[in-house]
Amino acid sequence: MLVDAINHRFPGHATQTTVLGPFHVASAPEFALGDDISGGMTGAPLLVEGKVGGIDGRPIAGAVVEFWHADAEGFYDVQSETGLAKPAGRGVVRTDPDGAFWFRTVIPAAYPIPDDGPVGDMLKAQARHPYRPAHVHFMISAPGCETLVTHLFLADSEYLDSDVVFGVKDALICGLQTQNAGLTARGNRVARDMAALRYDFVLANVSK
Numbered sequence: 001m002l003v004d005a006i007n008h009r010f011p012g013h014a015t016q017t018t019v020l021g022p023f024h025v026a027s028a029p030e031f032a033l034g035d036d037i038s039g040g041m042t043g044a045p046l047l048v049e050g051k052v053g054g055i056d057g058r059p060i061a062g063a064v065v066e067f068w069h070a071d072a073e074g075f076y077d078v079q080s081e082t083g084l085a086k087p088a089g090r091g092v093v094r095t096d097p098d099g100a101f102w103f104r105t106v107i108p109a110a111y112p113i114p115d116d117g118p119v120g121d122m123l124k125a126q127a128r129h130p131y132r133p134a135h136v137h138f139m140i141s142a143p144g145c146e147t148l149v150t151h152l153f154l155a156d157s158e159y160l161d162s163d164v165v166f167g168v169k170d171a172l173i174c175g176l177q178t179q180n181a182g183l184t185a186r187g188n189r190v191a192r193d194m195a196a197l198r199y200d201f202v203l204a205n206v207s208k
């Protein structure tokens with residue numbers, strides 16, 4: 001987090017950054033807006049809706065929105081025995097002309113970082129637990145803008161005040177909303193009731 005704090009001092013109301021984490025994978029699959037990206041992961045259904053804009057308020061069309069998250073048991077796809085034979089809970093979508101994006105997936109759970117080595121010894125010595133609160137990772141990029149690496153933390157998760165990697169920022173804590181089948185709050189359409197995670201991201205201009 002010290003590296004994040006030093007390298008990512010974005011101006012004004014640009015969305016705050018946090019750590020990339022070890023579970024990012026290059027070349028995640030591309031999806032169409034509205035697709036189910038869960039890949040069969042376990043968990044309750046979740047709608048994710050958002051927008052990407054600049055600090056001047058303009059919507060950014062064609063922004064590349066990459067995301068990845070754990071399942072309801074707290075595992076990423078790369079932690080399965082088959083590794084990335086079947087990517088799940090990760091992908092890329094591009095924003096529409098209004099800067100909007102949406103996809104469907106499952107609600108992730110909190111999870112422990114690996115604590116069977118020196119990191120575990122350090123945590124035990126500090127009497128700290130190894131858990132991270134439930135979150136969805138995002139990496140969002142667009143021409144002329146600084147690439148945003150961040151998470152949205154679920155507001156009802158445990159460990160928000162004791163994230164083992166100190167990654168939580170208040171502005172990135174997001175409450176789940178209730179979404180009934182039919183038209184969504186952002187004008188999309190879902191076939192069943194589900195929770196909804198909504199957030200509008202603001203990208204900083206490339207620093208000169």
Ligand SMILES: [Fe+2]
Nearest residue numbers: 021023135137
């Ligand atoms: Fe994570």
